[in-house]
Amino acid sequence: MRKTIIGVMGPGDTASQKDRENAFALGKLIASNGWVLLSGGGCKGAMDAVNKGAKSANGLTVGILFANDHLDLSEAVDIAIVSGMGSARNNINVLSSDVVIACGLAAGTASEICLTLKAEKHVVILNDNELSKPFFTDLGKDLTHIAKDPQDAIEQVKRILASVKEPASAAK
Numbered sequence: 121m122r123k124t125i126i127g128v129m130g131p132g133d134t135a136s137q138k139d140r141e142n143a144f145a146l147g148k149l150i151a152s153n154g155w156v157l158l159s160g161g162g163c164k165g166a167m168d169a170v171n172k173g174a175k176s177a178n179g180l181t182v183g184i185l186f187a188n189d190h191l192d193l194s195e196a197v198d199i200a201i202v203s204g205m206g207s208a209r210n211n212i213n214v215l216s217s218d219v220v221i222a223c224g225l226a227a228g229t230a231s232e233i234c235l236t237l238k239a240e241k242h243v244v245i246l247n248d249n250e251l252s253k254p255f256f257t258d259l260g261k262d263l264t265h266i267a268k269d270p271q272d273a274i275e276q277v278k279r280i281l282a283s284v285k286e287p288a289s290a291a292k
Contacts, residue, residue: 127217128170130159130166130224135224135226142246144170147181148173150179161182162186180198184213185200210235237256242265246270
């Protein structure tokens with residue numbers, strides 16, 4: 121049976137301390153639920169923190185790397201996929217995830233939110249940027265969910281997973 125993949129997207133260099141704390145908690149909660157964590161796999165900011173959180177709870181972590189090497193890989197990534205695609209890898213992150221959680225906000229994270237909505241997938245937004253929340257909610261309508269903290273984000277993911285039916289081809 122295919123494992124549930126939860127993508128957590130967030131800033132690297134520009135992540136705030138709160139973004140990193142939220143990401144660590146998200147990673148831990150994702151692993152505790154038996155889900156696979158998918159991220160950008162980087163060794164900075166929210167990407168690094170979410171992987172470390174998942175590993176602290178013995179979770180499985182997958183990182184889709186921006187570059188064509190392992191130089192910026194988080195030490196907490198189990199499976200590194202070297203894309204060499206730059207920001208184009210954001211689409212792989214989104215399409216490979218059952219649900220996306222956007223933790224923090226930067227240009228790359230915003231692009232991943234938009235790609236998630238374009239793919240008609242659910243995104244849970246966890247950040248302090250009050251201007252972004254109505255913007256993405258307007259864009260995504262019922263696909264956009266706003267979380268107040270990591271636990272709320274995970275509860276929303278559980279509700280989303282329970283409500284989304286697998287496509288007929290995946291059920292075979």
